[in-house]
Amino acid sequence: MFGRKKRQPPIPCDIAGKVPVIRSSICTGEQVAGFKDPVSGKFRELMLIRDSDDLAEFLSSYQIDEKDIQREW
Secondary structure (H helix, E strand, O other): OOOOOOOOOOOOOOOOOOEEEEEEOOOOOOEEEEEEOOOOOOEEEEEEEOOHHHHHHHHHHOOOOHHHOEEEO
């Protein structure tokens, strides 16, 4: 009742040819994980990152290695 909501299954996303990115806000520190198309520059937001558990869930859901993630501000 008063806990965190249950985790949703990962959003289906075609990640072929896309770069995993974490966008961070300079002002608020909010972080959003998603994939960026290197050709068009469009970013698809998939998950809000609140702590290291959320980051680990994002990495395992999309089979990504942490060293492959780019950060943008």
